[in-house]
Amino acid sequence: MTNEKVTNEKIMEFLKKMDATNYERFTLIDSVIGRRTVVMEVKIDSIDSLISSIEKEQKRMSEMLCEKVEVEKDQDSNLDLHIEKMTSDEILNAIKIMDNEERWKLLDILYDEYYNSSRTLKVNVEF
Incomplete structure (x- = not known):
């Protein structure tokens, strides 16, 4: 035990x-x-x-981008309004102060837009 x-x-x-x-x-x-x-x-x-x-x-950043886009839209619309308000005399004065190269580009664009009725393609020439 x-x-x-x-x-x-x-x-x-x-x-x-x-x-x-x-x-x-x-x-x-x-x-x-x-x-x-x-x-x-x-x-x-x-x-x-x-x-x-x-x-x-x-x-x-998204909000800032949206604000920036809105500002740019406003600026673009203001620019468009400014262009619409120009008179022919103002346009002629602007053309007179253009560089020769820019003046030729403008003439090409105006010709294609208003006088080229056949809408034939043309070769782009660099001035």
Whole structure:
């Protein structure tokens, strides 16, 4: 009976040591996994904030581009209005101050637009 009691005590002591060792091992594993989980969560948060800031910048740049396009449209329409308001005298004065090369290009364009009734293709000549 004492042998059984001693044996049982030794077995219980061994099991307690094993349990303590296993507890330490699991605690260590939990802390490593916990640290890795925290690091992953921090990285995910930083990626989310980076994506959010990129989306905001993209939206801002898109709005700026739309504004720029609107301004250019306004400028183009103002230019068109200015051209429509020119008189023949103003056009002649503009032609007089043109370079000779530009004047020939204008004559070619006017000829093709208003006098070339056959609409035949011609060879472009560089002046």
